[in-house]
Amino acid sequence: MSDATRVLVLNSGSSSVKYQLIDMADGSRPASGLVERIGESQGRIKHEPAHHAPRERYEAFPDHAAALGAVADELAADGLGLDSDRLAAIGHRAVHGGTRFTEPTLLTDEVVEALRELIPLAPLHNPANITGIEVARKLRPDLPQVAVFDTAFHATMPESAARYAIDRATADAYQVRRYGFHGTSHQYVSRRTAQLLGRSPEAVNVIVLHLGNGASASAVAGGRCVDTSMGLTPLEGLVMGTRSGDLDPAILLHLHRVGGMSVDEIDTLLNRRSGLLGLCGDNDMREIGRRTGEGDAEAKLAFDVYIHRLRKYVGAYYAVLGRVDAIVFTAGVGENSAEVREAAVTGLEALGIELDPVRNAVRGSAPRLISADSSRVAVAVVPTDEELEIAQQTFAVVRRTAG
Structure with a gap:
């Protein structure tokens, strides 16, 4: 070598x-x-x-x-x-x-x-x-x-998932479509999850939940992304630390026409003053958990809104995939918050998803299963490593070019 x-x-x-x-x-x-x-x-x-x-x-x-x-x-x-x-x-x-x-x-x-x-x-x-x-x-x-x-892994989405239902000529003229982000993380984590299950990526359907200050979900079928929560920009999808995630697009028109807000002001509101921060004044899930434990109603509502959106995407991607072999949590919140993981899957037993509370409570840096032995769908925590994924892809290009 x-x-x-x-x-x-x-x-x-x-x-x-x-x-x-x-x-x-x-x-x-x-x-x-x-x-x-x-x-x-x-x-x-x-x-x-x-x-x-x-x-x-x-x-x-x-x-x-x-x-x-x-x-x-x-x-x-x-x-x-x-x-x-x-x-x-x-x-x-x-x-x-x-x-x-x-x-x-x-x-x-x-x-x-x-x-x-x-x-x-x-x-x-x-x-x-x-x-x-x-x-x-x-x-x-x-x-x-x-x-x-970041967008490359999601390029395999079918047009039915990537297209917005707006005038096609306008969309094409301004490159308006769903691209998705956090792709290196979703690619790395979905592949590592297959390894954790002792199976090849091509044989596994996985829902990846990348939960950090920025948050995204993806549906990965046989190693290929078929849907993801972020869209044209990283604003779409899950509730995030300071980003709103999904919302009625007419809200933007309402804030401009009725609220008198400029485009830049709306941009700042949705990207920097929304999400968990907008709901309760904190975007750190640890602080929100502490406040919730002390009976803070605003923090509790922020947590509940966050979890509600997360569960909606789990259910939606279950339907998209048809068969789910694993649900995997990654990134700062996904890897470290047992409370978020528990809340996200509790009540989904009818879908074959059962958490083991003891396994879920264990902290660690290694990929691990946290589902009950009786769970038809594996639930896992897999620490992401975007730098390693970038290095591996870079080295592969260099070796291929040289060879």
Whole structure:
């Protein structure tokens, strides 16, 4: 095997860069870290090498070039620099690939230009992703770099699931359709769930519940996504930390016509001041649980609305799939909140879903079953690993291209 087996995974946000260096030969992670508050008067970089003490420093990072330069310096200090002959590729998280990019893609000038054309579909995310890509390509222009798209896994949805029922010509003109997001998580978790069951992904139907501050559900049949809760944007679907999820579209017209709110004000309301935060003033499920335990009616209502929407999607995707082998919880809330998991499936025994309360209460970092032995449908907790999924897809592209 070539010595070049490491992949640097970069996730460039509007004001942050997350990174992990993953060795595909043995699955080890020599280093990871985070640069945040890019563009502010004082930023922070936290670098965590596997074999040394973590390092943290505060300084100004005026732009992504400065941030990625700091990442390169930290890696070099541990002998893991971008000039290492063990570095096979850089994999970039890209939020939106539209209908053009439905698989991991080797980055070229033409691909970057095509990503610019998709900015209207993801104006908050794609510009930052592109900036990170451009800076990394300048740092290592000779190294293969690959974009892995959040939307790609959902590209297998049938048109009946992907289409909105609006005028077709208008929809096509403005690329209005359901794309879905969190795709690398849904792909990784559905495959790991099949492994947990001792079956191949092609033989398993899974409902994946990715529950973090952003939340999404997917119906995966034989390893292929056939439906997902997020749509044109990440606003559709489940109740989230600060996003509303599903709502009557006429509400937007009502808020504009009657409330006098501008488009930008409505956008801010639905994306940043809604969801759990809008309902009770908190978007941390741990705090909502604490308040509920103390008898706080607003927190209890927020929890109940969250669970009601979640259960609706479980039922809907059961109908979409026809046969469900497993329901799996992942991401921050899904992996850590036994209360959410219990509430989401309690009362669904008629669908063959039974939780084991003792197993559900156990905390751990490994994939595990939490369903009762008598449950026809397995219920599982599978920690997500989007960075590993990006690294695996990136490495596969590089090996395929080289071979």
